[in-house]
Amino acid sequence: MSDSDQAHSTAVLRLIGISRTYQVGEVQTEVLRGVDLEIREGEITVVVGASGSGKTTLLNIAGGMDRPTSGQVLFGNTDLARLDDAELTSFRRTSLGFVFQFYNLVPTATALENVRVATDIADDPMDPADALRLVGLAPRMDHFPSQMSGGEQQRVAIARAIAKNPKILFCDEPTGALDSRTGKVVLQLLGRLNRELATTIVVITHNVPISRMAHRIVHISSGVVDRMEVNQSPVSVEEITW
Numbered sequence: 629m630s631d632s633d634q635a636h637s638t639a640v641l642r643l644i645g646i647s648r649t650y651q652v653g654e655v656q657t658e659v660l661r662g663v664d665l666e667i668r669e670g671e672i673t674v675v676v677g678a679s680g681s682g683k684t685t686l687l688n689i690a691g692g693m694d695r696p697t698s699g700q701v702l703f704g705n706t707d708l709a710r711l712d713d714a715e716l717t718s719f720r721r722t723s724l725g726f727v728f729q730f731y732n733l734v735p736t737a738t739a740l741e742n743v744r745v746a747t748d749i750a751d752d753p754m755d756p757a758d759a760l761r762l763v764g765l766a767p768r769m770d771h772f773p774s775q776m777s778g779g780e781q782q783r784v785a786i787a788r789a790i791a792k793n794p795k796i797l798f799c800d801e802p803t804g805a806l807d808s809r810t811g812k813v814v815l816q817l818l819g820r821l822n823r824e825l826a827t828t829i830v831v832i833t834h835n836v837p838i839s840r841m842a843h844r845i846v847h848i849s850s851g852v853v854d855r856m857e858v859n860q861s862p863v864s865v866e867e868i869t870w
C-alpha cells in the first residue's frame with residue numbers, strides 16, 4: 629500500500645463477495661460474479677467498464693437500490709443486504725445522494741422545489757438555496773426543468789443530491805446525455821465538491837479518460853473487478869478530453 633493510499637484509508641463502504649443473478653424466464657444470468665470493492669472517505673472513485681459489464685447493477689447494490697444475490701454491503705457495521713425494505717429505503721433517502729444520466733428531476737417543480745424534495749426527508753440537510761448557489765444556479769431557483777439546459781438540469785440534480793450532505797454521492801453516467809463541454813462543467817463541479825466539502829463521490833462511466841480525475845479507478849469487466857488502480861496524481865478536469 630502506498631503513502632497516498634494510507635492518506636485516505638477509511639473505508640466508508642465495503643462490498644464483499646457481491647454476486648447478482650438475474651432470472652429472465654428460464655434463463656439465469658450472473659451479472660456480478662464475486663465483486664470486492666472499498667469506497668474510501670473523501671475520495672473520488674471512478675468505475676469504468678464496457679456497456680453491459682455490470683456497472684449500474686453494482687451501483688444499484690452499493691446504493692441500496694437493489695440487493696445482491698449473495699455478499700455483504702457494509703456501511704460501518706450495517707449490512708445493507710440484510711436490512712428490510714423500509715430500513716433500506718430510509719437509509720438511502722437520508723444518507724445517500726444519486727445523480728443519473730437523465731437528471732430525474734420532477735418536471736412540475738422548480739429547481740428550488742426539486743432540491744427541497746430531498747432536503748425535506750434528510751437528517752442533516754443544507755439549506756436548499758445554498759445548495760443551488762453552490763452549483764452556480766442562484767439565478768435559476770424558480771425555473772422549471774423544461775426552462776433549463778441539460779447541463780443546468782444536471783447541476784440541479786447535483787444540488788439536490790449534495791443538499792442532503794450524503795455519506796456518498798453516486799453518479800451513474802452523469803455526463804452521458806451532455807456534450808463534452810457541458811460534461812466538463814458537471815465533472816468540474818463534482819471535483820470542486822470533493823475538494824471543498826470533502827464529499828465522497830463514486831462516478832460510473834464508460835468513458836475511460838474521465839477516470840484520470842479519480843483518486844481510485846475500478847475496472848469492471850464481465851461482472852468482476854478486473855483491476856483497481858490508485859491514481860497518485862489525479863488530473864484536473866480541464867486537462868481531460870474525451
Ligand SMILES: Nc1ncnc2c1ncn2[C@@H]1O[C@H](COP(=O)(O)OP(=O)(O)OP(=O)(O)O)[C@@H](O)[C@H]1O
Nearest residue numbers: 650652659677678679680681682683684685686834
Ligand atoms: N433487471 C434486469 N433483468 C435482467 N438482466 C438485467 C437486468 N438489469 C441488467 N441486466 C443485465 O445485466 C448486465 C449488466 O447490466 P448493467 O446495466 O449493470 O451494465 P452497465 O455496465 O451499466 O452497462 P451500460 O454502460 O450500458 O450502462 C447486462 O447484460 C444487462 O442486460
Ligand SMILES: [Mg+2]
Nearest residue numbers: 683684685800
Ligand atoms: Mg449502466
